[in-house]
Amino acid sequence: MRFALDDDALEVSAAVASFLTKECPPELVQAAFNAGGQGPADDLARSLGEMGVLGMLAPAGAGGAGLSMVAAAAVLAEAGRAAAPLPLTETIALAVPLLASAGDPTGILERVALDDERVAVAPCGVAPGASRAGWFLVGPDPVLYRRDEVTLERLDSVDRTRDLATVTPAGPGIVLEGRGPGMVERGAAAAAATLLGLGRGMLDQTVAYVKDRQQFGRPIGSFQAVKHRLADALLLLELAAPPVWAAAHALDTASPDLPRAASLAKAMASDAATATARAALQAHGAMGYTDQHPLHLWLKRTWCLAASHGTARWHRDRIAAALQL
Amino acid sequence: MDLTWSEEEDAFRGEARAWLEANVPDPPLPSGDTREGFAAHLEWERRLFAGGWAAVSWPQRYGGRDATLWEWLIFEEEYYRARAPQRVTQNGIFLLAPSVFEFGTPEQQDRILPRIAAAEDLWCQGWSEPGAGSDLAGITSRATRCEGGWRLDGQKLWTTRGAFCTHLFGLFRSDPAAERHRGLTYFLVPLDAEGVRVRGFGRLDGDEGFAEVFFDDVFVPDDAVLGDVDQGWSVAMATTGSERGLTLRSPGRFSAVVERLCRLYRASPAGAARRERVVQGWMDAEAYRLFTLQTVTSIVEGRPPGAESSLNKLWWSEMDVRLHETALDLLGDAAELDGEWMRGFEFALAGPIYAGTNEIQRNIAAERLLGLPRS
Ligand SMILES: Cc1cc2nc3c(=O)[nH]c(=O)nc-3n(C[C@H](O)[C@H](O)[C@H](O)COP(=O)(O)OP(=O)(O)OC[C@H]3O[C@@H](n4cnc5c(N)ncnc54)[C@H](O)[C@@H]3O)c2cc1C
Numbered sequence: 072m073r074f075a076l077d078d079d080a081l082e083v084s085a086a087v088a089s090f091l092t093k094e095c096p097p098e099l100v101q102a103a104f105n106a107g108g109q110g111p112a113d114d115l116a117r118s119l120g121e122m123g124v125l126g127m128l129a130p131a132g133a134g135g136a137g138l139s140m141v142a143a144a145a146v147l148a149e150a151g152r153a154a155a156p157l158p159l160t161e162t163i164a165l166a167v168p169l170l171a172s173a174g175d176p177t178g179i180l181e182r183v184a185l186d187d188e189r190v191a192v193a194p195c196g197v198a199p200g201a202s203r204a205g206w207f208l209v210g211p212d213p214v215l216y217r218r219d220e221v222t223l224e225r226l227d228s229v230d231r232t233r234d235l236a237t238v239t240p241a242g243p244g245i246v247l248e249g250r251g252p253g254m255v256e257r258g259a260a261a262a263a264a265t266l267l268g269l270g271r272g273m274l275d276q277t278v279a280y281v282k283d284r285q286q287f288g289r290p291i292g293s294f295q296a297v298k299h300r301l302a303d304a305l306l307l308l309e310l311a312a313p314p315v316w317a318a319a320h321a322l323d324t325a326s327p328d329l330p331r332a333a334s335l336a337k338a339m340a341s342d343a344a345t346a347t348a349r350a351a352l353q354a355h356g357a358m359g360y361t362d363q364h365p366l367h368l369w370l371k372r373t374w375c376l377a378a379s380h381g382t383a384r385w386h387r388d389r390i391a392a393a394l395q396l
Numbered sequence: 397m398d399l400t401w402s403e404e405e406d407a408f409r410g411e412a413r414a415w416l417e418a419n420v421p422d423p424p425l426p427s428g429d430t431r432e433g434f435a436a437h438l439e440w441e442r443r444l445f446a447g448g449w450a451a452v453s454w455p456q457r458y459g460g461r462d463a464t465l466w467e468w469l470i471f472e473e474e475y476y477r478a479r480a481p482q483r484v485t486q487n488g489i490f491l492l493a494p495s496v497f498e499f500g501t502p503e504q505q506d507r508i509l510p511r512i513a514a515a516e517d518l519w520c521q522g523w524s525e526p527g528a529g530s531d532l533a534g535i536t537s538r539a540t541r542c543e544g545g546w547r548l549d550g551q552k553l554w555t556t557r558g559a560f561c562t563h564l565f566g567l568f569r570s571d572p573a574a575e576r577h578r579g580l581t582y583f584l585v586p587l588d589a590e591g592v593r594v595r596g597f598g599r600l601d602g603d604e605g606f607a608e609v610f611f612d613d614v615f616v617p618d619d620a621v622l623g624d625v626d627q628g629w630s631v632a633m634a635t636t637g638s639e640r641g642l643t644l645r646s647p648g649r650f651s652a653v654v655e656r657l658c659r660l661y662r663a664s665p666a667g668a669a670r671r672e673r674v675v676q677g678w679m680d681a682e683a684y685r686l687f688t689l690q691t692v693t694s695i696v697e698g699r700p701p702g703a704e705s706s707l708n709k710l711w712w713s714e715m716d717v718r719l720h721e722t723a724l725d726l727l728g729d730a731a732e733l734d735g736e737w738m739r740g741f742e743f744a745l746a747g748p749i750y751a752g753t754n755e756i757q758r759n760i761a762a763e764r765l766l767g768l769p770r771s
Binding site: 072073074075076077139141274278281282289290292293294295297298299302303305306309311312313314316317320323335339384387388390391394 | 397398399400401402405466658661662671672674675676678679680682683684686687689690692693694697704707710711755757758759761762763765766767768769770771
């Protein structure tokens with residue numbers, strides 16, 4: 072028994088964290104927001120490809136690093152913390168491993184890992200990162216389509232970095248065989264990891280803000296009402312973290328408890344991140360209620376990810392079924 | 397990450413399960429917070445000791461079986477799964493003993509620990525006073541040096557099972573001139589010493605689980621001091637750490653409540669509307685179980701939790717209230733009956749108060765974990 076991130080997960084996530092601190096500051100996220108998820112976000116994607124992050128779950132032979140889903144979850148948590156304006160949840164944890172385990176039927180995996188090619192993922196027919204994708208993975212039992220085999224209809228997400236579209240297949244596509252655990256579990260675990268990071272990022276920013284902002288002659292972070300609300304956010308995030316690592320580990324080990332573990336992670340992380348978003352906004356006062364301050368980028372990403380890959384309620388229903396309730 | 401148990405751990409679980417199945421009293425004992433119930437619980441404690449299960453993680457020479465922390469966790473899971481009785485030796489085993497291991501002289505360890513394990517001495521915790529609850533450093537009970545020892549005066553309050561115990565561990569002010577947190581000394585006091593008066597009284601549930609303890613010129617010898625004179629605060633804080641951190645409420649306890657809750661739900665005709673709350677109860681307990689695996693890993697690898705244990709205490713205590721609220725809701729108009737769930741609910745309500753109130757825990761989390769300024 073050992074419940075802790077292993078060294079490889081710690082190393083790769085620390086490398087990604089320090090890269091994003093430098094290369095993905097809030098100004099860049101805002102610029103990507105203004106550019107509809109393109110522009111500066113494209114440079115970031117290329118760099119993450121060169122670092123081997125996008126392909127981290129592909130086998131070493133196929134342009135990847137053959138790392139564990141636990142390591143990927145740790146990386147996604149850092150991507151969330153920085154609000155990296157890319158569909159990394161889908162690229163790292165869905166597109167790459169699904170293609171890899173299906174034997175890379177169209178031979179694009181290496182290019183995807185380097186960001187020379189993009190695959191957008193639409194478990195329920197809606198894909199983030201749609202306008203730059205050359206390929207689409209559609210449906211809960213995913214089928215792979217070329218860009219010219221689908222029609223796209225742009226959707227305006229509240230988070231403009233999402234670059235969202237409905238995807239309607241118009242060709243036969245390629246069914247991914249032998250792809251192991253499905254879209255739902257992978258998506259839930261990966262989105263949960265990203266939400267955990269988003270929550271941590273919002274809490275970090277809020278702690279810094281309330282230490283600095285003065286009212287009544289003292290930092291607002293010394294008021295107990297503020298402190299307790301942030302302590303509650305910390306509590307929810309810290310209790311959501313172990314389920315996230317456990318879900319990722321359940322994917323790595325093909326555990327029979329995977330469906331339950333993945334749903335636990337997503338429901339806990341969605342609830343923790345959305346509660347943290349509320350607390351963060353409240354503690355920022357009107358400063359948080361403006362598009363001039365970066366907090367809105369984290370809030371909107373949180374709402375989007377909480378709603379996608381199954382809402383908390385949808386996952387609670389799945390757990391209920393697993394528990395025969 | 398490795399979430400599997402070793403062969404030895406599985407064997408340990410099997411042994412614990414078999415012993416508990418053969419020995420757990422059926423029907424359940426009356427409440428250990430009443431006089432006759434306490435006596436029945438003492439018998440149970442002695443049976444546990446005879447079976448070698450009283451304090452599994454202690455060294456054998458003190459009455460334990462040298463179990464690892466992981467095995468302790470397994471034992472707790474099996475214990476609550478088997479619906480075994482509440483532990484009336486809890487305060488001695490989980491609150492006093494860790495401090496004796498850390499601060500006691502070898503003589504004190506040999507004298508005190510085996511008698512705790514064997515349930516021969518029954519310890520209560522004497523910290524709170526009428527004027528010192530959350531503000532523990534505000535205690536005014538005094539210890540005055542005298543020939544060969546100390547004289548104790550003052551009053552302790554909210555002493556759990558004080559009326560049934562034989563000994564008390566507590567803090568007394570030994571240097572009134574020192575700053576509040578200094579000048580306190582940790583004493584070990586037999587309750588049959590001359591000048592001690594104990595008055596039991598009812599808790600919310602009506603059981604005589606509370607007591608107030610009066611000290612009137614009570615003599616104790618020098619070897620009744622645990623740790624150094626005037627250093628009682630740090631000795632006591634080591635105990636609160638272990639209390640909140642892990643040992644007070646292991647996950648098995650709540651997983652067992654959730655199992656009962658799920659059964660209650662399945663049997664409730666009007667249950668469907670509460671399905672989501674029942675599921676949330678399972679989720680909260682499962683998250684706590686995983687969180688505890690993480691904590692135990694940290695301890696085993698030499699990174700003991702510090703202020704993080706405040707999060708642990710906040711979580712289990714508020715989860716316990718929610719679990720019981722959900723059960724009462726499922727019971728509908730039968731909820732008012734003074735039955736198992738109502739009793740459990742009443743006890744759960746104490747969780748956010750004892751062991752440092754949850755407001756204090758939130759202060760600690762905000763100041764020490766988030767680094768926010770003091771109020
Ligand atoms: C079932 C039970 C068993 C107990 N067993 C024992 C025992 O065996 N031995 C023992 O010594 N004690 C025991 N206690 C006492 C327990 O330790 C105290 O109740 C606890 O420390 C709180 O003190 P208080 O009750 O005096 O409340 P107070 O300190 O008076 O607090 C009352 C309220 O004010 C709030 N408050 C106080 N200070 C602050 C602050 N700084 N910021 C925000 N809010 C604050 C509290 O959170 C609480 O909500 C037990 C209590 C219970 C309920």
